[in-house]
Amino acid sequence: MYDYYDTGSLAVFGILIVFGFIFAIAGYVLSSLFLMKIFEKAGVEGKWRAWVPVYNAMILAKLGDVSPWVMLGAIVINIIPILNYISWIAYVAVIVIVAWRVGLKLQKDAVWILLGLIPGIGALIWLGINAFDKSRWNPNIVPAPWANNGFLGDNTVWQGIPVQPKPAAPAPGYGAPQGYAPPAPQGYAPPAQPGYAPPA
Template sequence: MAMYLQNISQVGAGAEAAGFFASMTTMILVFGIIGIALYVYSAIVLMTIAKKTKTEPAWLAWIPIANLYLFGKIPKQENLGIALIVLSVLSIIPIIGALTGIASLVIMIYLWCKIAVIRGKPEWWGFLMIIPIVNLVIMGILAWSD
């Protein structure tokens, strides 16, 4: 009798594990699709801004890491673009990673402020880039407004 009850409990555990696996797989797929969509959107935005500011090569917007160089090159701050690349590499080191994240955020806000001015918008728009969803709207305005 005890063996029968043990087998029943194991069947329930397998079903729970399968349900957990299915939900985790779904979550990974959904977030993966969202991540890819956001990457494509940001690459299109960066490439459009590069073309409108006559910054070459605009196709760098599609290459991970290299797009950071283009991001610095648009406002004529290539050294900051290179600094972002170095900070990205250093971010994998424990403890230093948190500091590089803060430094990267400051540099990115500065560069977005400069890009906003180049595109004829107020400099403070660069600070709006830290607000989720709002940053996507601001990026679109900077890319596609006249």
């Protein structure tokens, strides 16, 4: 009788699952180690934060001047199967913005983000370079344009995580938005006429 599932193909499938699981665990351990070093450079208190799966991405977003709640939303909608392709694009966009801002604070040009876009191992390469090179964290990078307001803006304060500087209010001057102040009210003054004196 013909067996639908061949025992040889089941064994190969089982071996692939075991190797996939081993690679996933190794990737998680490496990325957590790299995040731990990046968090240490940024002044984040508590090395344990790099080992909590979704929380570490939220902290990285916070360091990249993006609201951690936007990162959480991008992760959650990426899990929904119906929205998978659309949500994946949104998730990658958030990751690219975060990587760009974190890279700026670690003295990296925007070109380094391209490493993170290599499928499979690119994010680990990007994290490893940022974790173990000689760069130092510079929180005085010009804040992101969305830092004060907008959907991406981060106003969350968590104990043990440094607060990123906000953009300063624009100085008054030419081209700066200024409030309207109406002219001061004045009384009616009749026109001056020769020989006319108002009654006393």
